[in-house]
Amino acid sequence: MKSAVFRYLPLVLLAMAWEATARLELVSSSALPPLSEVMVSWIDLVRTGELAGNTGASLYRAGAGLLLAIVIGTALGIGMAWWKPINVLLSPLVEIFYPLPKSALIPVTVIWLGFGNGSKILLIFMGCMIPVTISAFNGARSSEQTLVWSARSMGANRLRMLWDVVLPSAMPELLNGIRTALALSFILLVSSELIVAREGLGYLIGFLGANGSYEAMYAVVMTVSLLGFAADRGYQMLMNRMLRWREQTL
Amino acid sequence: MARTDALTLDHAALLEGPAPSLARKLLWGFARVFSILALIVAWEGLARSGAFTPFVLPSLSSVIERIWSDAISGELAINTGLTVYRALVGFLISMVGGVLIGVAMSRNAIANWFFDPIVSVGFPMPKIAFLPVVILWLGVYDVAKITIIVVDAIFPVIAATLIAIRSVERELIWSARNMGANDRELMWQIVLPAAAPQVLTGLQVALPLSMIVAVVAEMLMGGYGLGGAMMTASRFADSRGVFAGIVEIAIVGYVLIKAMSILRRRLLIWHQEANEPTTA
Numbered sequence: 001m002k003s004a005v006f007r008y009l010p011l012v013l014l015a016m017a018w019e020a021t022a023r024l025e026l027v028s029s030s031a032l033p034p035l036s037e038v039m040v041s042w043i044d045l046v047r048t049g050e051l052a053g054n055t056g057a058s059l060y061r062a063g064a065g066l067l068l069a070i071v072i073g074t075a076l077g078i079g080m081a082w083w084k085p086i087n088v089l090l091s092p093l094v095e096i097f098y099p100l101p102k103s104a105l106i107p108v109t110v111i112w113l114g115f116g117n118g119s120k121i122l123l124i125f126m127g128c129m130i131p132v133t134i135s136a137f138n139g140a141r142s143s144e145q146t147l148v149w150s151a152r153s154m155g156a157n158r159l160r161m162l163w164d165v166v167l168p169s170a171m172p173e174l175l176n177g178i179r180t181a182l183a184l185s186f187i188l189l190v191s192s193e194l195i196v197a198r199e200g201l202g203y204l205i206g207f208l209g210a211n212g213s214y215e216a217m218y219a220v221v222m223t224v225s226l227l228g229f230a231a232d233r234g235y236q237m238l239m240n241r242m243l244r245w246r247e248q249t250l
Numbered sequence: 251m252a253r254t255d256a257l258t259l260d261h262a263a264l265l266e267g268p269a270p271s272l273a274r275k276l277l278w279g280f281a282r283v284f285s286i287l288a289l290i291v292a293w294e295g296l297a298r299s300g301a302f303t304p305f306v307l308p309s310l311s312s313v314i315e316r317i318w319s320d321a322i323s324g325e326l327a328i329n330t331g332l333t334v335y336r337a338l339v340g341f342l343i344s345m346v347g348g349v350l351i352g353v354a355m356s357r358n359a360i361a362n363w364f365f366d367p368i369v370s371v372g373f374p375m376p377k378i379a380f381l382p383v384v385i386l387w388l389g390v391y392d393v394a395k396i397t398i399i400v401v402d403a404i405f406p407v408i409a410a411t412l413i414a415i416r417s418v419e420r421e422l423i424w425s426a427r428n429m430g431a432n433d434r435e436l437m438w439q440i441v442l443p444a445a446a447p448q449v450l451t452g453l454q455v456a457l458p459l460s461m462i463v464a465v466v467a468e469m470l471m472g473g474y475g476l477g478g479a480m481m482t483a484s485r486f487a488d489s490r491g492v493f494a495g496i497v498e499i500a501i502v503g504y505v506l507i508k509a510m511s512i513l514r515r516r517l518l519i520w521h522q523e524a525n526e527p528t529t530a
Contacts (some may be wrong), residue, residue, distance in 0.1 A: 010364045011371065031386055088281045096286065096500070099507040101461035104477070104499040107484035107492045108467065112306060186376035187402075191466040194381060195481075202379070209382040221383060225375040232374030 033215040042219035050204065051223065058200040059227075061117055062189045065124025069185075070178055073129040077136025078170065082162065094133060102127035102184070105194045120192050120200070127188045128181035135177020148180030168245075175239045182235055186228045202228075308490045316494040325479070330502060333476040336392060337464040337506075340399025344456050347400070348407025349449065353437070355408075356415040365408070373405040378463060381470060390471035395464065402463045403456040410452020447521055450514050457510050461503050476502070494524035 015035055021027060022034035045051040080087040080094075105126055109119040143166050151165045193202025201224050208217040290310060296302060297309035304312070320326040354361040355369075364403050381398050388394035418441050427441045468477025483491025 007363075008367050011367050014368075088278075089285045092282055092284075092286050093289065096504065098459065099503040100496075100500040101458065101465050103462045103469070103504045104480065104496050106466075107480050108496060110484065111489050111492060136479075183374060183376070187378050187462065190376050190379045191381075191469075194378075195466070195469050203377060205382055208387070214386065217382060221379045223381040227379070228376040229371060229374045230329045 012081030022119070030212070030214050032217060037215045038218040038222065041213070041215040042223070045219055051220070054199055054201050054204045054220075055223070055227070057117070058189055058193065058202070058224075061120040061200065062124060062185045064117075065121040065189075066128055066181060066185045068125045069128035069132055069181055072125075073177075073181075074136045074174060076129075077133040077138075077174075078140045078162070078166065080133070080137045081140035081170075082166065090133075094130060098130050098134065100178060102188060103191055106188075106195055109192070110196050115196055115198055120189060120197070123192050124185045124188050128185050131177050131180045131184065132174070135180070136170055136174045139173030139177075140166050142173070143169035172243055175242065179232070179235060179239070182231060183228070186224075186231070190224060257402055305487065308493055312490055313493045313497060316490045317497060319520050324373065326498065329474055329476045329479050331497065332464050332474050333468065333499075334502060334506075336467075336475065337399065338458045340396045340464065341403055341453075341457055341460040341477065343396070344403035344407050344460070345453055348404045348452070349411050351404075352408045352411025352415065352449075355412055369408050369412075373409055373496070377402045377405075377414045378466060381467065390473065393465040395471060399409065399460050399463045400468050403460045406455040406459065407449070407452045410455070411445065411449050414448030414452075415441055417448070418444040447518055450517065454507075454510055454514070456504065459507060461499075461506065465499060 018032070019035045022029060022032050042051075076086075077091060080090050101125070105123055109123045109126075113119040113122055147165050147169065148161065151161045156164065189200075190202040190205075193200040194206050197203035203218055205217055205220045205224070206215075208220060293307070297304070297307045297312075317326065320329075351365055353362075353411045355365050356362070378398070381402060384398045385395050388397055388517070422440055422444055423436065426436055431440065464475075465477040465480075467477035469481045472478050472481065476495055480492055480495030480499075483489070483495060
């Protein structure tokens with residue numbers, strides 16, 4: 001307990017420095033409202049239900065886009081590792097789309113699907129699919145030949161081998177790729193909502209900022225940041241759990 | 251952080267067996283570009299077929315025409331130059347700052363105590379949400395744009411530097427010490443070179459991130475730059491301009507990332523990974 005307090009003390013100090021800077025009016029209070037007032041307006045936002053509604057909208061978009069990216073990306077990546085013709089067809093496309101800064105797709109998704117959920121889900125799906133595909137491909141390709149051979153000699157057919165040998169051995173790398181995709185999904189979600197949206201946390205930040213209610217804007221910015229942090233930590237715990245079988249075999 | 255760039259293309263393996271004839275080589279060479287050609291043909295064909303309005307999908311040829319006219323008017327050079335300038339300045343500041351903080355954390359207990367919780371909490375946060383705060387503080391010009399890039403891109407560099415330095419083999423350090431290396435020599439001649447591959451991996455995460463953030467910042471703050479130009483085009487329902495922007499940004503991203511991986515191979519020519527099969 002004491003060590004945790006010591007460890008996170010710098011964050012507390014930063015928070016205190018924030019409060020002090022704002023209270024002593026070293027900078028204008030519109031540029032940096034005191035932390036305590038930010039917390040008060042956070043509670044207000046929760047009470048009016050504004051925060052919950054917009055958080056729901058954002059999480060739905062990120063979740064749907066990410067889920068699609070994981071399912072399709074994994075299938076493509078393992079397909080590329082498993083069957084050469086798929087690799088030959090897809091790897092040039094992956095190679096040219098991988099370096100594309102995905103935020104460039106924001107205006108196009110709006111042209112295609114409008115201002116609502118569809119354009120955000122499409123954007124997150126397109127942006128997150130490639131890291132998942134690449135990690136699934138690398139993971140599946142590195143599955144140990146001896147495992148594949150023994151499975152084959154024990155009479156496993158190709159499908160069974162895919163499920164029992166290739167997918168589990170691709171798992172560590174794949175889960176890492178999904179972690180990258182998770183971080184990317186938050187970046188794309190917030191940017192697209194900041195630029196064009198009618199609801200969602202990014203929209204709320206822009207809206208409150210334009211109205212000059214900076215305490216509330218800071219409150220939403222902090223909420224988004226903490227959500228991103230919590231999602232990553234939660235995912236890491238899940239990942240450790242899913243990979244526990246590896247420790248046991250060692 | 252996973253090495254997302256390591257897409258090893260296994261084309262050599264496709265040619266196993268008896269010595270490949272020229273015809274086979276040509277066939278596989280064609281297979282490599284087939285899907286890109288198919289994409290180009292499909293885009294042009296769908297756009298011309300009338301299944302989509304030119305607003306939803308302008309034809310590739312008209313988009314190329316647009317890029318050409320931008321290039322002639324000089325706008326393309328200005329916009330590309332500004333976007334690359336912002337992304338690279340942000341990236342370079344993140345590189346220097348990130349490596350310095352990482353080195354400081356690995357050598358100094360107080361620096362480690364102070365930065366460790368900030369890095370471990372700050373790294374997974376979507377820092378792009380702070381963009382309106384940065385606008386509030388610094389306005390909408392280059393300083394603000396570069397600042398938000400640094401805020402985003404510095405974390406992977408710090409994390410990679412830390413992990414890299416911590417995983418330098420003890421034997422290397424002990425031998426150097428034994429042979430009388432002082433702290434400075436140890437840092438420059440042993441620790442940093444041994445840490446270089448992982449630090450470069452961190453930089454390879456930071457560079458695409460810099461481009462992503464540069465484009466978002468330009469879209470939101472306006473002004474010149476590829477992102478700003480795309481936003482202007484989309485406001486005037488000029489979808490040829492939007493698609494031209496994507497193609498331009500894609501080319502810039504491709505060139506930067508290729509340059510980075512060539513640089514990696516150059517810098518690590520002494521490292522055993524240089525002998526591994528080349529990646530792409």
